[in-house]
Amino acid sequence: MTIPTTPAAPAPLLVVGSVAIDSIKTPFGVRERSLGGAALHFSVSSSFFTDVAVVAVVGDDFSHDDEAVFRERKINTDNLQRISGGRTFRWVGEYGFDLNTARTLDTQLNVFAEFKPELSPTARKSPFLFLANIQPGLQREVREQVDARFVAMDTMNYWIESSRDELLKTIAVVDALIINDAEARELAQEPNLIRAARKILTLGPSMLVVKRGEYGAAFFTRDTYFATPAFPLDSVFDPTGAGDSFAGGFMGYLAQSDKIDETTLRRAVIYGSVMASYNVEEFSCDRLLKLQPSEIRDRFHLFKDFTHFEI
């Protein structure tokens, strides 16, 4: 008789998306080589709430030192492919004094151009899945491999414009869309956000989270609505990754709670807002790597304080 080996437990949360090397210029400084990518920002943020595993690809220019961020945050990298002789995804961007929108100066897909996500049997059992912003066909390939209880996704104007049909197929098979204001209007082809949301909720997802940068976030289901202002920051240093940190806080809190009811979802929107507010305080994920759990709780309570009024 042989003793069966215990299979590893799946991480409660799985993310697929880019891990990148960014070059960023803001009015406050320049960083030539900065860790970035949606899956990196998402996983660092969500790691404060739950165990998270990342599905992505890097080249061999992604050094052992670069990987330290995953080790420090105990992020599972069993599904992080390393392509020998390949180059990691690169993004060069710039912000003006209006920090709400980035100007992309250069994007090099590199190893992402040929990426075929092949998930481990363990990863396929994660109950919460986030499809960060990548080519919608790739998002769907991953979605189909994972038997998740709750799936959310992000996207961007580029896919809305260039791969609309492909994108709509992916949107049809997720529970929640987490996108920004302009993307929601563009996707729905409707300037009024409330009507845009109503339209998006006919495409498949039962929930829509709209990220509004310095104006906060809104959460729609077919019969509920929740909105919050953003945390009042007197210095925004680098907005890169704010949206992914938001999604990380949102999904991390849901996976930690292992519940998907209105009370939990509203709190998740606030935790998303908290994580985004910390993320923008320094370059890359520098601020999150120093963050203490007590700081997350403090800012969560401040959200309550500054939005509360008596009937």
Added chain:
Amino acid sequence: MTIPTTPAAPAPLLVVGSVAIDSIKTPFGVRERSLGGAALHFSVSSSFFTDVAVVAVVGDDFSHDDEAVFRERKINTDNLQRISGGRTFRWVGEYGFDLNTARTLDTQLNVFAEFKPELSPTARKSPFLFLANIQPGLQREVREQVDARFVAMDTMNYWIESSRDELLKTIAVVDALIINDAEARELAQEPNLIRAARKILTLGPSMLVVKRGEYGAAFFTRDTYFATPAFPLDSVFDPTGAGDSFAGGFMGYLAQSDKIDETTLRRAVIYGSVMASYNVEEFSCDRLLKLQPSEIRDRFHLFKDFTHFEI
């Protein structure tokens, strides 16, 4: 012995500002002759909360029918001057699909060019005073005539750019500034709103209300902060007067409560948001003229519902 006549009690709330005849074009329609002006929108809105008196000037093109709006809302017009042979202030404006900003096509000051506000002894005793958007020197003349307990004011980019010194003198003698996002940044010459607010609160006022259109409103004192999203509207018909309706709800509720504490001020921000949300649903003040007090209460409670989350 003669029996002294009882002097009329002052209205709890007094407003000075423009009463205008507007021509407005929005993507949803055109109205050639529409009642407008900051003092008109403000007084209609605040009349749902308290008695209000208006200080303004009109020409004799402002008909008995035009005045019906004041009669219907029981707005005191003892201090509304009528200049015989004069023409009422005119504004011609247009909105695109982005309803956040109006394009001014024409402004004719007309009777406002020579306006010298002379307040009745009764009006001078109103405890709450709102200086709607007019030339800052005029605002100060009125402010100096009224022995008010609480004074708030609005202004616009035009005065910030053309009459900065004059404007700063007026700002120095009020308790609260109620302006929009862009005006706050421009006045403080600071792109970050939180730092802009901090700077503005060194200029005299102890409070700043920032109106953010579809993104809601923020309220700053030197040591407190409150923010709310806007009411989620699926159709915005005509944004003209939204800011003044907001100020009317805010000041009307304070005057009605006759209290200026944090709890009351936060509720006042919500009432302001409620009144603005109704105002934009139809041309001019058409919607407010049909509004029922129960609708104000309903929307106030909806604000609570859609911003509430559990700790």
